[in-house]
Amino acid sequence: MKMTGAELITRLLERQGINKIIGIPGSSNLPLYSALAESAISYVLARHEQGAGFIAQGIARSTGRPAVCFTTSGPGATNAITAIADAKLDSVPIIVITGQVATGMMGTDAFQEVDTYGLTIPITKHNFLVRTPDELLKIIPEAFTLAMSGRPGPVVIDIPRDVQTSMVEFDMYPAPGEKNNGTHPDMDRLERIAQKINSSRKPILYIGGGIISSDTCAGLYALSKRNSIPVTSSLMGLGAFPSDNPLFSGMLGMHGARYTNYILDEADLLVALGVRFDDRATGKAMEFAPNASVIHIDIDQAEIDKIRETDLNLIGDLRHSIKELVHLVEENRREDWMGYIASMKKEFPYPEPQSDSLFHPVNLLRAIHSRADKKSIVTTDVGQHQMWTAQYYPFNHPRTLLTSGGLGTMGFGLPTAIGAAIANPDRRIICISGDGSFLMNIQELATLKDLEPDLTVFIMNNNSLGLVRQQQELFFGKKYVSSLFGSNPDFAGIAEKFGIRGINLELENDPMRAIERSLGETGPCVVNVPVSLDDNVFPMVPPGSANREMIG
Amino acid sequence: MNTIVIELLVNNHPGVMSHITGLIMRRACNIEGILCGTVGDGNTSRIYLLMKDDWRIPRIVRQLKNLYDVIEVVPRDDCDTAVFDRIPELIGTGVISPV
Numbered sequence: 006m007k008m009t010g011a012e013l014i015t016r017l018l019e020r021q022g023i024n025k026i027i028g029i030p031g032s033s034n035l036p037l038y039s040a041l042a043e044s045a046i047s048y049v050l051a052r053h054e055q056g057a058g059f060i061a062q063g064i065a066r067s068t069g070r071p072a073v074c075f076t077t078s079g080p081g082a083t084n085a086i087t088a089i090a091d092a093k094l095d096s097v098p099i100i101v102i103t104g105q106v107a108t109g110m111m112g113t114d115a116f117q118e119v120d121t122y123g124l125t126i127p128i129t130k131h132n133f134l135v136r137t138p139d140e141l142l143k144i145i146p147e148a149f150t151l152a153m154s155g156r157p158g159p160v161v162i163d164i165p166r167d168v169q170t171s172m173v174e175f176d177m178y179p180a181p182g183e184k185n186n187g188t189h190p191d192m193d194r195l196e197r198i199a200q201k202i203n204s205s206r207k208p209i210l211y212i213g214g215g216i217i218s219s220d221t222c223a224g225l226y227a228l229s230k231r232n233s234i235p236v237t238s239s240l241m242g243l244g245a246f247p248s249d250n251p252l253f254s255g256m257l258g259m260h261g262a263r264y265t266n267y268i269l270d271e272a273d274l275l276v277a278l279g280v281r282f283d284d285r286a287t288g289k290a291m292e293f294a295p296n297a298s299v300i301h302i303d304i305d306q307a308e309i310d311k312i313r314e315t316d317l318n319l320i321g322d323l324r325h326s327i328k329e330l331v332h333l334v335e336e337n338r339r340e341d342w343m344g345y346i347a348s349m350k351k352e353f354p355y356p357e358p359q360s361d362s363l364f365h366p367v368n369l370l371r372a373i374h375s376r377a378d379k380k381s382i383v384t385t386d387v388g389q390h391q392m393w394t395a396q397y398y399p400f401n402h403p404r405t406l407l408t409s410g411g412l413g414t415m416g417f418g419l420p421t422a423i424g425a426a427i428a429n430p431d432r433r434i435i436c437i438s439g440d441g442s443f444l445m446n447i448q449e450l451a452t453l454k455d456l457e458p459d460l461t462v463f464i465m466n467n468n469s470l471g472l473v474r475q476q477q478e479l480f481f482g483k484k485y486v487s488s489l490f491g492s493n494p495d496f497a498g499i500a501e502k503f504g505i506r507g508i509n510l511e512l513e514n515d516p517m518r519a520i521e522r523s524l525g526e527t528g529p530c531v532v533n534v535p536v537s538l539d540d541n542v543f544p545m546v547p548p549g550s551a552n553r554e555m556i557g
Numbered sequence: 558m559n560t561i562v563i564e565l566l567v568n569n570h571p572g573v574m575s576h577i578t579g580l581i582m583r584r585a586c587n588i589e590g591i592l593c594g595t596v597g598d599g600n601t602s603r604i605y606l607l608m609k610d611d612w613r614i615p616r617i618v619r620q621l622k623n624l625y626d627v628i629e630v631v632p633r634d635d636c637d638t639a640v641f642d643r644i645p646e647l648i649g650t651g652v653i654s655p656v
Contacts, residue, residue, distance in 0.1 A: 122572060126579050131625040134572065151625065307619040 006176070010138035011040035011169040014102070017145040019045055020181045023073050025427060027051055027060040031077025032117060034104030036169035038075070049427065050455070052448040054081050056420040058088020059446070061099045063424020066407045067382055069218065071098040071152045072424070078104045079117030082163075083124070087414055090128040092159035094411025095241060096218060098152035099159045107167040108136065121163045130158030135165070138173035149182030156305040157218055186304070190326040194319050198276075198300050199333030201317060205274035207342050208234045209294075211257065213286075214241030214410070215279015215303060215323055217403040222246070224327035225278070231331060233339035234276065235346050237265050239286045241410040242279070244400035254346055258286040259546045260392040263353035266544075266552040268346060269294045277301045279323050282312035283411065288552035302326055355396050356543050356557065363516050366393045366465055366536050373435065373463060374398055376521045381433040382407065382425045386418035386442030389471035392542040394437050416445030419462065423449060426458030433459050433524060440466040440493055450503040453529050461523045462531045464496050467538045475541045479556060480548075489538075500531035508532045560589065561610035562636040563618065568626040569595055569602040576624050577604065584620075586613055590641035601628065607641050610634070 008016070014037060018026070027049045030038040041048055051057035054076045064072035076085045082103040092099045106115040122134040131151050133144045141164075148160040202208055216225055222245050229236050229246070235254040236246045246253050255265035266288075269275070275297040280286070287293035290312050298316040301309055306320045319326055358367040370393055383398060384407040385391040391408060400406045407425060409417040422436035443464050453460065465471075474488040497507030506523075510532055513519040523530040543557025567573050574593070581588055590607030608614065614632060621630045645651040 123575065126572075126576055127583055305623070307616075307623050309619070311616060311619075 007172055007174045009036065009040065009170055010141060010164070010173055011036040012043070013138065013141050013173055014145060014164070014169070015040045015044040015046060016178065017141065018073060020178060021071075021146070021149050022181070025049060025064070026073050026075055027057045027064075027424070028075030029054055029057055029077065029081060030075070031081050031104065033078035033106055033166050034075055034081070034102075034164075034169070036166065037102070037104065037164070049452065051420070052451050053446065054084035055088050055416065056446050056449040056452065058085045058092070058099065058101065059417055059420035060424035060427070060449075060452070061101075062088060062092055062097050063384070063407065063421040063426070064428040065092075065097050065099050065424075066421065067404050067425040068428050069220070069404070071100055071149055073100045073102065076101065076103050077117065078106055078121065079119045081117075082119055082121040086124065086128065087412075089125060089159045089161065091409055091412040091414045091417065093128050093130065095409065096157045096214060097159065098157040100148050100152055101159060101161045103161060103163045104169070105134070105163045105165040108165045109167070111165065121161065125161040128159070129161050130156075132161040132163065134163045135168050138168050138171050139175065141168075141173070142175060142179050146179050146182035150185055151182075153182070153184040154186055156215075186322040188322065188325050190321050190329055191319060192329065194317065195326060195329050196333055198302075198317055198319065199330060201274060201298065201300060202232060202234070202276065203335050203337070205298075207272045208232070208274040208276060209254070209269060209272040209297070210234050210236045211239070211269075211275055211277045211280055211294075212236060212242040212245055213239040213278070213280035216242055216245040219279060219304065219323040221279070221323045221327050222403050224324060224331060227331045228327055228334065232334040232337045233343055235268065235343075237261075237269060239280055239283065239410070240395055240408060243395060244403045244405045247401045248399040249401065251343070251347065254350070256395055258288065258552065259548075260396060260542055260544065261552070262355050262396070263544055263555055264349040266546070266555060267353060268349055270296065270553055271345070272297045275299045277303075278327070279303060281308050287312065288546050289550055292551035292553075364511070364534060364536055366390065366540055367397050369463070369465070369534055369536070370394060370397045370437070372517060372520055373437075373524070376524050377435060378433050378524070381405070381435050382429060384408065384418045384422040384425060384434065384436045386436075386438040387413045387415045388439045388442055389467075389475065389540075389542050390437050390439045390442075390465040392472070396542075398437075415442040418442060419446050419453070420449045422460055422462070423453055423456065423458070426456065426460050430458065433461065435524070436460065436462040438462055438464050439471060440464055440468060440490070440496070441470045443496065447499070450500060450505060450531075454504045457528050459527055460529045462529075464531065464533050465536045466493065466496065466533055467536050467540075468493050469538055471538075472542065474538070475545075478541070479545065496531060496533040506530040510534045559610040560638055561608055561614055562633045562638060563606040563608060563614075563621070564631045564633055565604040565606070565621065565627055566596070566629040567602050567604060568628065569600055570626070573602070573626045574604075576626060577606075577621065580620055580624065581606070581608075581617060584613060584617060586617065590638075590644075592641070592644075605636075607638055
């Protein structure tokens with residue numbers, strides 16, 4: 006067979022099952038876009054490469070399968086960097102194919118040249134610079150294998166323009182890249198882990214995104230239920246375990262419930278599954294679960310003993326190890342421990358809002374939840390609204406909360422919601438945002454209009470960078486430097502000008518009915534909800550403190 | 558100074574050294590010496606990194622193992638590190654005078 010590098014790339018992507026490419030064309034990737042014209046793959050034109058990266062993330066996060074985005078060289082690549090770094094920290098499999106100036110021009114400061122390879126080393130799982138078109142035969146499938154296997158993550162493939170245009174001859178297509186995870190857990194270790202669980206009196210599970218990415222939710226449920234081990238979750242693990250189950254013991258950490266952090270102080274065994282002991286989850290690491298021995302199971306060997314020395318650990322795919330572990334632990338009802346958990350839940354729940362106004366963030370979230378289809382997928386931006394969502398919106402299924410946990414990227418919500426909508430056309434997508442975050446990728450309203458999915462955005466609008474303002478109030482002597490906006494646009498009006506339905510909730514006679522309509526009618530809708538500047542997210546662990554030292 | 562040598566077997570192509578030194582640099586560690594050369598047919602290289610031995614080394618070794626082009630990593634405290642002091646002598650005395 007004989008074809009150009011660009012044609013080969015599209016053929017290889019088709020063979021990987023890719024049917025949509027998100028991106029923006031430019032000089033250095035035009036050959037690639039030209040090849041798309043002859044391909045079964047359709048494209049989504051984003052309005053900024055960061056948006057393109059997050060749209061790809063929305064597809065990947067909501068399905069677990071790798072998604073692909075295209076950018077041109079130079080600013081195209083640098084614009085995508087935030088979305089790539091975000092995918093690295095939350096272990097999201099995206100493949101970013103960046104155009105590069107022709108190999109002969111590289112290193113000459115050519116127009117729109119930037120060292121994409123060098124820039125993306127620390128923010129990718131791995132990156133490639135393709136030097137000749139025949140290398141594509143190996144690199145493209147390999148990139149997919151890498152993005153999916155082990156701990157998932159982003160892969161960048163930088164492809165110079167001349168590699169896209171020159172001809173390549175080959176006999177047969179390579180096999181598509183596949184997920185490659187070991188399947189046989191070390192049974193000796195698993196038995197020791199089971200013994201440790203069986204002999205503990207107050208075990209607790211600390212779960213995270215690894216449960217979801219390894220598709221271990223059913224195994225986790227069986228394990229927790231069989232031995233009565235309460236489940237605490239990091240932000241990334243929400244949805245992996247049904248939130249209304251008595252065994253569910255909440256989100257831990259900086260904005261976790263009091264009862265959750267107290268229970269962790271009491272536990273004698275911490276079983277950490279698919280987590281990385283992030284500082285927002287553990288608080289001061291030395292004082293995290295201070296009375297507990299630690300068992301850690303993770304697929305990434307570099308996470309073991311990174312923050313907390315383990316007593317026992319197992320490196321490998323959670324799905325296989327938990328499946329075995331379930332049979333090794335004894336049935337146990339742990340009535341004392343479960344009684345303690347129930348009483349702590351009752352005594353130290355999340356604070357109830359002081360008002361019953363629908364314009365209080367907590368009431369608003371409950372209203373949205375009550376009116377939303379239960380299969381809806383929720384994305385958030387970053388800030389107070391994100392933490393309230395994590396605290397008060399019940400997530401009962403994996404991949405129904407898509408949020409920027411590790412990097413904490415404002416501007417994440419809208420494009421990620423668009424990606425989730427592309428991958429889940431039969432489901433309502435709800436983006437919960439704030440006025441600060443929403444402005445950071447507001448240009449993607451144009452992409453939203455192009456596609457017109459069933460997507461509802463709620464902007465909790467307090468005219469400020471709320472979580473910054475909160476920290477200034479609590480820890481910086483109420484010096485509100487640069488956190489209050491001098492002006493703010495009319496978000497509902499802006500949406501209308503993009504051709505999207507806009508609702509200003511305070512102008513509605515029946516705001517509850519308006520919420521219902523926004524979630525029920527087909528097509529996209531942006532709802533602006535003014536909220537008070539004074540509502541803070543509580544409890545809050547001061548940065549650097551132990552989790553038991555909660556304010557509020 | 559307590560030193561340790563990290564021995565690596567890596568794929569030999571452009572960018573590999575950058576991945577390795579970048580990973581170490583990002584963890585605020587200094588590399589005191591580097592020796593590197595190809596092995597056999599030139600598809601792989603062996604790298605010896607001379608580092609200060611502290612609590613970060615085991616973590617760095619685990620993270621190096623995760624790099625795509627790193628085939629093997631072994632921290633070694635059984636090495637004669639004198640060779641790192643004799644590089645100018647072995648290669649030909651340096652032409653740049655120390656400042």
